Amino acid sequence: MAPEGSLKRKRSSQSRSRNARQVKRQTEEQEVRDLESSAAQFVVPDDFKHFDQLPISSRTKRGLRKAGFTEMTDIQSRTLPLSLKCKDVLGAARTGSGKTLSFLIPALEILYRKKWGSTDGLGALIISPTRELAIQIFEVLRKIGPFHTFSAGLVIGGKDLKQEKDRLARMNILVATPGRLLQHMDQTWGFDCSNLQVLILDEADRILDMGFSKTLNAIVENLPKSRQTMLFSATQTKRVKDLARLSLQDPEYVAVREAEHEGSTPKNLEQHYMVVGLEKKLDVLYSFIRTHTKCKALVFMSSCRQVQFTHETFCKLRPGISLMALHGKQKQAKRLQIFSEFTRTAHAVLFATDIAARGLDFPAVDWVIQLDAPEDTETYIHRVGRTARYNAKGNSLLFVLPSEEKGMLEGLAQKNVPVGRIKPRESKTQSIQDQLQSFAFQDPEIKYLAQKAFVSYIRSIFLQKDKATFDVTALPLEKYASSLGLAGAPKVKFVKEAAKAKKAAAYKAAKETAQQLDADRDEESGDDDAKGTAKVRTKYDRMFERKNQNILSEHYAKLIAEDKDDDEEEDGDDEPSDGESASDAESTKDKLVGGNDSDSEDEGSDSGDFLTLKRADHALDDDEGDPGKPLTLDQVKADATNNISKRKLLQGQSKKAMALAGKRGIGEKLVFDEDGEAHALYELRDEDDFKKQGDAKTQAEAWEMEERARLQEADIEDKERAREKKREKKRKQKEREKQMRGEDVGDDQDEGEDGDVVLAPIDTRSDGYETPDFDVGSESEDEDEESHEQDRPSASKKPKKGSVEEQEALAMRLLMGDS
Numbered sequence: 001m002a003p004e005g006s007l008k009r010k011r012s013s014q015s016r017s018r019n020a021r022q023v024k025r026q027t028e029e030q031e032v033r034d035l036e037s038s039a040a041q042f043v044v045p046d047d048f049k050h051f052d053q054l055p056i057s058s059r060t061k062r063g064l065r066k067a068g069f070t071e072m073t074d075i076q077s078r079t080l081p082l083s084l085k086c087k088d089v090l091g092a093a094r095t096g097s098g099k100t101l102s103f104l105i106p107a108l109e110i111l112y113r114k115k116w117g118s119t120d121g122l123g124a125l126i127i128s129p130t131r132e133l134a135i136q137i138f139e140v141l142r143k144i145g146p147f148h149t150f151s152a153g154l155v156i157g158g159k160d161l162k163q164e165k166d167r168l169a170r171m172n173i174l175v176a177t178p179g180r181l182l183q184h185m186d187q188t189w190g191f192d193c194s195n196l197q198v199l200i201l202d203e204a205d206r207i208l209d210m211g212f213s214k215t216l217n218a219i220v221e222n223l224p225k226s227r228q229t230m231l232f233s234a235t236q237t238k239r240v241k242d243l244a245r246l247s248l249q250d251p252e253y254v255a256v257r258e259a260e261h262e263g264s265t266p267k268n269l270e271q272h273y274m275v276v277g278l279e280k281k282l283d284v285l286y287s288f289i290r291t292h293t294k295c296k297a298l299v300f301m302s303s304c305r306q307v308q309f310t311h312e313t314f315c316k317l318r319p320g321i322s323l324m325a326l327h328g329k330q331k332q333a334k335r336l337q338i339f340s341e342f343t344r345t346a347h348a349v350l351f352a353t354d355i356a357a358r359g360l361d362f363p364a365v366d367w368v369i370q371l372d373a374p375e376d377t378e379t380y381i382h383r384v385g386r387t388a389r390y391n392a393k394g395n396s397l398l399f400v401l402p403s404e405e406k407g408m409l410e411g412l413a414q415k416n417v418p419v420g421r422i423k424p425r426e427s428k429t430q431s432i433q434d435q436l437q438s439f440a441f442q443d444p445e446i447k448y449l450a451q452k453a454f455v456s457y458i459r460s461i462f463l464q465k466d467k468a469t470f471d472v473t474a475l476p477l478e479k480y481a482s483s484l485g486l487a488g489a490p491k492v493k494f495v496k497e498a499a500k501a502k503k504a505a506a507y508k509a510a511k512e513t514a515q516q517l518d519a520d521r522d523e524e525s526g527d528d529d530a531k532g533t534a535k536v537r538t539k540y541d542r543m544f545e546r547k548n549q550n551i552l553s554e555h556y557a558k559l560i561a562e563d564k565d566d567d568e569e570e571d572g573d574d575e576p577s578d579g580e581s582a583s584d585a586e587s588t589k590d591k592l593v594g595g596n597d598s599d600s601e602d603e604g605s606d607s608g609d610f611l612t613l614k615r616a617d618h619a620l621d622d623d624e625g626d627p628g629k630p631l632t633l634d635q636v637k638a639d640a641t642n643n644i645s646k647r648k649l650l651q652g653q654s655k656k657a658m659a660l661a662g663k664r665g666i667g668e669k670l671v672f673d674e675d676g677e678a679h680a681l682y683e684l685r686d687e688d689d690f691k692k693q694g695d696a697k698t699q700a701e702a703w704e705m706e707e708r709a710r711l712q713e714a715d716i717e718d719k720e721r722a723r724e725k726k727r728e729k730k731r732k733q734k735e736r737e738k739q740m741r742g743e744d745v746g747d748d749q750d751e752g753e754d755g756d757v758v759l760a761p762i763d764t765r766s767d768g769y770e771t772p773d774f775d776v777g778s779e780s781e782d783e784d785e786e787s788h789e790q791d792r793p794s795a796s797k798k799p800k801k802g803s804v805e806e807q808e809a810l811a812m813r814l815l816m817g818d819s
C-alpha cells in the first residue's frame with residue numbers, strides 16, 4: 001500500500017495536468033474564436049512577408065518553423081489571406097514558387113478552426129495528377145502538420161487497395177490521385193465525403209491533360225456543394241478556367257507572374273536551346289553527360305521506350321556518372337525508389353518522360369535537358385521548372401530539330417520565355433553510333449528496345465497537335481535508325497499516312513484557292529452561270545472532267561500554249577499597265593474556254609495549270625469506277641503514253657495476260673491419250689468402261705498393290721542415295737582433318753575414290769554468321785532434307801522417265817511454249 005503522502009502528491013499532479021489540459025483547451029478555443037474573426041477581418045500589412053504575420057494557429061506556426069519556413073513566397077503571401085477567409089481561389093504561379101504551402105496551410109487551418117476531430121470524417125481532399133506528386137505533397141503535409149491531431153492518408157494507385165480501404169474511413173485529410181480516389185468512392189464501404197470542407201486541385205491543367213476530366217467530374221459530383229475549393233497550376237489554360245467555372249464559387253484569381261510582367265519560368269534559370277539533327281541527338285547528349293559528371297541533370301524524352309533504350313545503352317557506355325530512369329512503364333515501387341534515390345543523390349542523370357515534368361520537387365537539379373521538344377510551351381515551362389526552384393539557380397537546354405526551330409521559338413516568345421541559342425562544339429562531340437550498333441548486334445534485347453524507341457518517337461511526333469512545328473514527314477528516318485544502332489528503319493505505317501494526308505491537304509488548299517480565284521473572276525465578269533458552277537459541283541461534273549481528261553488533253557495543251565503565248569505577248573509589250581495585262585489575259589481565257597459547252601471544263605482550265613498538272617496523279621482512284629472491263633493491250637499502251645498510272649498499266653497488263661493465258665488453257669491440267677488427244681485430268685470415265693475393268697474393290701486393291709511396289713522401289717533407291725551421301729561426307733571430313741594436320745591432300749585427292757573432288761579452303765575468318773540472303777544449305781541440311789525425303793511418298797519425287805507425270809510435265813511445258 002502506497003504511503004498517504006505519495007498518494008496525495010500523485011493526486012495533486014493529476015489534477016495539475018488536468019488543469020493544464022483544461023487551460024490549454026480553453027486557450028485553443030479562444031484561439032479558434034480569435035482566428036475566425038481575425039482571419040475574416042485580416043488586412044494585409046505593408047511589410048507582409050512572414051508566416052508569423054498570418055492569422056493562423058500556433059500549431060501550424062510551430063510546424064512551419066520546424067520545417068524551416070519563415071518568409072512567404074509571392075504566391076503564398078497573395079493567396080493565403082484569401083484562402084484563410086474561406087474564399088475559393090484559382091492560383092497561378094510559376095513552377096517552384098511554393099504553391100504547395102499555399103494550399104496546405106489553409107487546409108490545416110480551416111479544419112482546426114472547425115475543431116475537426118477523428119469522428120468527423122474526411123475534411124480536406126487534395127487531388128494531384130501523379131503518384132509522385134501526391135507523395136511529395138503528403139511529405140510536406142507531414143513536415144508542417146506534426147502539431148495537429150488530424151489523421152492524414154495517401155491514396156494512390158499501385159498500393160495495397162485493401163489496406164487503404166481499412167484506413168480510409170478514419171482519415172481527416174487525404175492526398176489522392178483521381179483514378180484511385182474514384183475507385184474508393186465507388187467501392188469502399190464507409191468512405192464518406194459528405195462532410196468535406198476543403199477541396200484542392202493541384203496541377204489542375206495536368207489533371208485535365210492526363211484525361212482525368214471525366215473522373216474529376218464524377219469525383220466532384222460525390223462531394224458536397226457547400227465547400228471551399230482551391231485550384232492551383234503553374235500554367236493557366238482555357239480548360240483550367242472552364243474547370244474553375246464549374247467547380248469554384250465566386251473565386252479569387254491570383255496570377256503572380258501577370259502582376260510582375262515576368263515570364264512563367266524561374267528568375268534564376270538560364271535557358272538555352274540547340275538546333276541538333278535527329279541523328280545527332282544521342283551523340284550530343286552523351287557528350288554533354290561525359291563533360292558534366294559533377295552535376296545533377298534531368299533529361300526529358302517523349303516516350304518510355306526512349307528512356308529505357310537511352311538508359312540501358314548509356315549505362316553500358318559508362319559515362320562516369322550515375323544514370324537513372326523514370327517512366328510510366330515501371331512498377332510503382334520502382335518509381336518511388338528512383339524518385340527518392342534521385343532526390344538524395346548529389347550527382348546523377350535521370351532520364352524521364354513527362355511523368356516527372358510537373359510538380360516534382362527534386363532538390364538542387366542543375367540542368368534540365370529536353371532531348372525531345374515539348375508538345376507545347378506549357379510543358380516546356382513545367383519541365384524547366386524542375387530546376388532553379390525557390391531561390392536556387394539552374395540551367396536548361398532544349399534540343400530542337402531544324403524543322404522544329406521556328407515553331408518552338410515562336411511559342412516560347414509568345415509566353416515571354418527568354419531562351420538563347422548555343423551550338424554544340426563539334427570537337428567535343430563524341431559519336432556513339434558504332435557502340436550502339438555493336439550493342440544492338442550483340443544483344444537482341446537492345447535491338448528490340450532500339451526498334452521500339454524508334455517507333456515510339458516517330459509516333460510521338462505523329463501524334464503532336466501542333467502539326468506546323470512537328471512534321472513527321474520531315475524526319476530523317478534512316479539516319480535516325482542508324483543513330484540508334486539499327487541496320488535499317490523499322491517500317492512505320494503512319495508515316496506514309498501522314499505523307500498522304502499532307503499531300504491531300506496541300507492539294508485541297510490549292511484547289512480551294514483555285515476555286516476561290518475562279519469564283520472571284522466570275523464575280524468580276526458577272527457570269528452568274530459560272531458563279532453557280534464554281535460553288536456547287538456535282539459528282540457528275542467531276543466525272544465528266546475525269547472521263548474527258550485524256551480526250552481534252554490536247555485541247556488543254558493548246559489552251560495553255562495559247563495562254564502562254566498571250567502572256568509572252570503581254571510580257572513583250574512595251575508598256576502594258578498591270579491591270580491591262582491581267583484583264584487581257586482573262587478575257588483571252590474566257591473567250592477560249594467559252595468555246596466549250598461544259599462549265600466544268602471552264603473550271604478545269606481556269607483553276608489553272610496546277611489542277612491540270614496534278615490530274616495525272618489524282619485521276620487514278622477515280623478510274624477504278626469501271627473495273628469490269630479489261631483493257632486491250634492497245635488501250636493499255638495508248639493509255640500508258642497518255643501518262644497513265646503504273647497501277648492501271650499493270651492492271652491492264654495482268655488482265656491481258658490472264659486473257660491470253662485463258663486462251664492457252666494454263667492452269668488446267670491435261671493428260672494425253674495414246675492418240676495424242678488431250679483430256680482434262682479429272683475427266684469422268686464412262687461408268688460402263690469402268691465396270692468392264694472389274695468391280696471397284698478389285699480395282700482398288702490392284703491400284704494399292706501397284707502403288708506399294710512403286711514406293712518400295714523408290715525406297716531402295718533413296719536408301720542407296722543416303723548411304724552414298726554419308727560415305728561422301730565421311731571422306732570429305734577425313735580430307736579436311738588431314739588438311740588441318742598439314743598433310744598433302746592433293747595426293748589423297750588423286751588417290752581417293754573420287755579423284756576429282758576439290759575441297760573448299762576453310763575460312764578461318766568466318767564468324768559463323770550468314771545473312772539470310774546468302775544462307776546456302778549446308779551439307780548436313782542437304783542430308784536432313786534427303787532423309788526427310790525418304791519418309792515422303794514417292795509421289796513427291798521427280799517423275800520417272802516415261803511416267804504419266806513426266807508426260808504431263810512435258811505437255812505443260814509445251815503448252816507454256818517453253819522449249
Ligand SMILES: Nc1ncnc2c1ncn2[C@@H]1O[C@H](COP(=O)(O)OP(=O)(O)OP(=O)(O)O)[C@@H](O)[C@H]1O
Pocket residue numbers: 068069070071072073076093094095096097098099100101233234358359360361385389390
Ligand atoms: N516560404 C518558403 N520558404 C522557403 N522555401 C520554400 C517556401 N515555400 C516553398 N519553398 C520551397 O520551394 C520549393 C518549391 O515549392 P513547391 O513545390 O511548393 O513549388 P510549386 O509552386 O508547387 O512548384 P510546381 O509548380 O513545380 O509544383 C520546395 O522545395 C519548397 O520546400
